[in-house]
Amino acid sequence: MSAIADRDANRSGLRERLAEFRRNVLSRHPTMAIGGVLLILMILGAVFAPLLFTVDPIALNPIQRLRGPGAAQWFGTDMFGRDIYSRTIYGTRISLFVGLAAAVLSIAIGLVIGLLAGYVRLLDTILMRVMDGLMAIPGILLAIALVSLSGASLVTVTVAITIPEIPRVVRLVRAIVLSVREEPYVEAAVAAGTRLPLILIRHILPNTIPPLIVQATYVCASAMLTESILGFLGAGTPPEIPSWGNIMAEGRTYFQIAPWIIFFPGALLALTVLAVNVLGDGLRDTLDPRIAKKM
Secondary structure, eight states: OHHHHHHHHHHHHHHHHHHHHIIIIITTOHHHHHHHHHHHHHHHHHHTGGGSSOOOTTOOOGGGTTOOSOSSSTTOBOTTOOBHHHHHHHHHHHHHHHHHHHHHHHHHHHHHHHHHHHHOHHHHHHHHHHHHHHHTSOHHHHHHHHHHHHOSOHHHHHHHHHHHHHHHHHHHHHHHHHHHTTSHHHHHHHHTTOOHHHIIIIIIHHHHHHHHHHHHHHHHHHHHHHHHHHHHTTOSSOTTSOOHHHHHHHHGGGTTTOTHHHHHHHHHHHHHHHHHHHHHHHHHHHHOHHHHHHO
């Protein structure tokens, strides 16, 4: 009986937490809910692309080349007769993978460097001068240079997009650490002889989590845009891998007679980036106590 009672109590507690989340978050930030729903739909579309009435995105069909949108090809076809709908849906996988991977990698690396730079004064000058040097180079130019040196591949593009984002994360974490390390509880931990790794993990790291969650959404959106720019310039993923940038790059020559080749992947890119940015704005308003009090 106790097990049944505990299970019922857990379900009741979960329902209460969901109800509180709807009241305090979704009701105050409906745009965040819209952005979250759109992003979830994009992720589901990427995962279940083979089930969404798609065909082989790289299959050539010259007879059907440059056909407009219709019942047979919802988004039309390109100059090789490939189905734009299928290529756009499968391209979602590439953009979301690059965006999420760049966000995770830049946050993880930037967090470590930022913690060390903000707390260890000896490392601060060295690490921050390196970060300033990276920030002095335009991110898109640095990404193009790295891809040109290493060759076009999905991994190379992801790494090339991640590196320019790391300094921004480092500066954010460093600023937080500089303010938190002067707090009385941190000074008390130092006076008690607590080791540096424990101070960073127990007392300083929790203060960086909310801002980093928000920053991750902006990095994800920026990475997806950069990946599309690289693909449009011919410095992104290989041509055999459909991505939104590649599709738009191939369609620019035929824009006047077949604008749908660029329109549909461009619209999906804009919608996805908008959803991520709106979600990030909502998370910022929710997690920042100063903004939350004003609301």
